[in-house]
Amino acid sequence: MVNPKLLCRKHLLGEHGEIHKHRHNFVKKHSITNRVSPVVQIEPSSMKSRHDQLSEEMFRRGYNHRSPFEQPDISYLPFCQQVAKVDINISVNDLKTRCPICDKNLTI
Numbered sequence: 358m359v360n361p362k363l364l365c366r367k368h369l370l371g372e373h374g375e376i377h378k379h380r381h382n383f384v385k386k387h388s389i390t391n392r393v394s395p396v397v398q399i400e401p402s403s404m405k406s407r408h409d410q411l412s413e414e415m416f417r418r419g420y421n422h423r424s425p426f427e428q429p430d431i432s433y434l435p436f437c438q439q440v441a442k443v444d445i446n447i448s449v450n451d452l453k454t455r456c457p458i459c460d461k462n463l464t465i
């Protein structure tokens with residue numbers, strides 16, 4: 358949920374790939390319990406909008422992307438999981454400790 362403009366190439370492409378993978382899990386109606394607890398890592402209700410933000414930034418940078426994305430059906434999930442929200446501070450800190458390039462971009 359970090360501003361895509363601030364992500365390094367690896368993490369921009371990585372998160373984009375994850376979203377496509379997660380879509381498959383939703384289609385298969387897999388449990389996402391370990392992705393939303395104890396820490397919320399994905400936002401089921403925002404899959405499409407997040408995908409489109411990322412692919413727009415990929416396009417802006419000239420990376421190849423034209424795989425369309427449809428919001429998966431998440432109605433099989435418990436309601437609290439459908440509306441789970443990522444804590445952006447955790448995501449930012451996570452990136453900052455794991456990636457020197459993102460760290461630089463995310464440091465004001």
Ligand SMILES: [Zn+2]
Pocket residue numbers: 373377408412422424425426
């Ligand atoms: Zn895509």
Ligand SMILES: [Zn+2]
Pocket residue numbers: 364365366367368452456457458459460
């Ligand atoms: Zn990075």
